[in-house]
Amino acid sequence: xxxxTKKPKDHENNDxxxxxxSPGRINLIGEHTDYNNGFVMPTAIDKKIILKFxxxxxxxxxxxxxxxxxxxxxxxxxxxxxxxxxWENYILGVVQEIISNDLKPEGFDCLIESxxxxxxxxxxxAALECGVASGxxxxxxxxxxxxxxxxxxxxxxxxFVGSNCGIMDQFAxxxxxxxxxxxLDCLNLEPEYIPADFKNCKLLLLNTNVSHNLADxxxxxxxxxxxxxxxxxxxxxxxxxxxxxxxxxxLKNFKNKLSAKMYDxxxxxxxxxxxxxxxxxxxxxxxxxxxxxxxxxxxEGLQNQYEVSCKELDFLVDHSRNKDFIYGSRMMGGGFxxxxxxxxxxxRIDSYIQEVSEAYLQEFNIKLxxxxxxxxxxxxxxxx
Numbered sequence: 001x002x003x004x005t006k007k008p009k010d011h012e013n014n015d016x017x018x019x020x021x022s023p024g025r026i027n028l029i030g031e032h033t034d035y036n037n038g039f040v041m042p043t044a045i046d047k048k049i050i051l052k053f054x055x056x057x058x059x060x061x062x063x064x065x066x067x068x069x070x071x072x073x074x075x076x077x078x079x080x081x082x083x084x085x086x087w088e089n090y091i092l093g094v095v096q097e098i099i100s101n102d103l104k105p106e107g108f109d110c111l112i113e114s115x116x117x118x119x120x121x122x123x124x125x126a127a128l129e130c131g132v133a134s135g136x137x138x139x140x141x142x143x144x145x146x147x148x149x150x151x152x153x154x155x156x157x158x159x160f161v162g163s164n165c166g167i168m169d170q171f172a173x174x175x176x177x178x179x180x181x182x183x184l185d186c187l188n189l190e191p192e193y194i195p196a197d198f199k200n201c202k203l204l205l206l207n208t209n210v211s212h213n214l215a216d217x218x219x220x221x222x223x224x225x226x227x228x229x230x231x232x233x234x235x236x237x238x239x240x241x242x243x244x245x246x247x248x249x250x251l252k253n254f255k256n257k258l259s260a261k262m263y264d265x266x267x268x269x270x271x272x273x274x275x276x277x278x279x280x281x282x283x284x285x286x287x288x289x290x291x292x293x294x295x296x297x298x299x300e301g302l303q304n305q306y307e308v309s310c311k312e313l314d315f316l317v318d319h320s321r322n323k324d325f326i327y328g329s330r331m332m333g334g335g336f337x338x339x340x341x342x343x344x345x346x347x348r349i350d351s352y353i354q355e356v357s358e359a360y361l362q363e364f365n366i367k368l369x370x371x372x373x374x375x376x377x378x379x380x381x382x383x384x
Contacts, residue, residue, distance in 0.1 A: 001084055001092070003073045007065050007111075016052035016111065018138055021380045022131025023048045024122035025172035026203065026341055026373060027332055028181060029298050030276040032306055034166025035223050036269050037187040037244035039276035042168055043196065043375040044176035049114045049127045053135040058107030064091060067113040077105065083160070090125050093160030094132045097152045098142070105140045117207060117369065122332075122339065125161075126169035129153035134174070134379045146379075147189070150174050164223045165334075176378040183280040187244050194283055196375040201288060201327060204342045204349055206356065207369040208312040211337040219334045222265060222306065229254075229262045243269045261307075268305035272298060292328025292343050296321070299330035299340075308335025315363055316340045319356055326352070339371070 023044035030040035056063065060079075065072035066087070073088055075081060081096045083089055091110075098105060110132070116124040130153045137144045144152070153170040157163050167186060176182060180193040226243055233240055233254055240246060243266055251270060255263050275294045282291040299317050303309040313331040317340055320329040325345040332341040344352060353370040360368045 001073050001075045005071055016054045017384055018053050019382045020051040020131045020135040021048045022127045024116045024127050029279045033272050034168035034186045036226055037242040038273040040168045040184050041276055042172035043181045044172055044378050045373040046376040047115050049131050051131045051135050052111040053139045054109050056107045056109045061107040063109045065111050089161045090128045091132050093156030094129050097156045103142045105136050123169040126173045130170055130173045138381050146174050164220050174378045178377040200345055201343050202346045203373050204344050205339040205371040206316050207339045208337055209366055210312050225262050225265045229258055229266050264305040268301045288327050295328030295330045310336050
């Protein structure tokens with residue numbers, strides 16, 4: 001891989017063959033449950049990464065340029081794909097997976113512009129992966145289905161990038177439908193699309209603008225703790241494949257055989273699965289106050305049992321409490337930074353942003369970013 005910082009001249013032309021709009025995602029409730037084969041409630045949002053693709057007439061030469069980072073790199077399909085240092089790996093990993101599946105793309109150019117804030121917990125990585133996979137698939141008529149793109153992109157992040165994420169981010173980025181929330185069963189990947197009827201409320205993201213350096217390693221360690229607990233339980237219940245198969249009674253019987261941390265991790269996952277199912281019913285019934293209470297309970301579990309929150313996230317959630325115009329708030333994403341997601345009455349958004357921004361700046365001397373989002377369509381492709 002060779003890096004460069006000046007956009008190639010032919011990238012200035014508007015002769016790209018197709019444009020991919022690859023959205024970020026939010027998750028209303030159901031954090032860290034996807035890799036435990038549980039339930040989640042995500043959707044794509046109206047903030048996207050835009051990727052422009054064209055064939056460049058070569059058999060194996062590929063060239064990528066990011067307008068966002070003002071940086072590019074190039075590589076060859078017929079040579080070993082080696083890891084880069086950062087965002088490049090999400091692209092290289094996808095290309096590696098495509099080649100590993102005996103598919104035959106040829107040389108291409110790609111120009112990328114991101115409208116997604118990095119590190120905000122709205123899964124810019126999955127949007128980039130799925131956008132690249134969708135673009136290459138469409139450009140060369142590789143015949144991959146949407147679900148195959150989802151799985152391929154997740155595998156790239158797991159095996160090439162080295163982050164043991166579940167499948168939620170990629171699924172939401174590709175498979176979402178405008179104006180709906182997905183209740184996704186991560187065991188069988190069966191989605192239920194629920195109308196996103198928030199009445200007089202909107203979804204507001206508050207970005208802490210912090211990313212603590214233990215995020216990646218601790219994310220992977222949480223998954224390892226859950227998997228180790230399952231292996232211990234399998235000694236007596238070999239039919240159990242994941243925490244999805246564990247109930248509260250079984251977990252209680254293993255309390256003295258698991259470490260205290262391991263038990264708390266498992267207890268959180270079981271309770272969070274219950275909360276997602278309850279939240280889906282409340283949303284369908286229009287009970288937004290009850291839905292919001294489940295969001296707060298989710299945050300408390302992430303804070304105290306799963307231990308993936310941080311003082312900045314906790315401050316924002318606590319600041320939202322006891323305000324009758326905010327129905328629910330919780331941290332969103334892997335944790336240790338990123339955003340809170342808030343269900344808030346629309347006519348109070350501007351005044352609340354001003355209030356909470358001032359309080360956050362006074363507490364941490366960090367500027368808060370506010371992002372209002374709408375549930376939107378998954379990956380879209382426009383051909384010239």
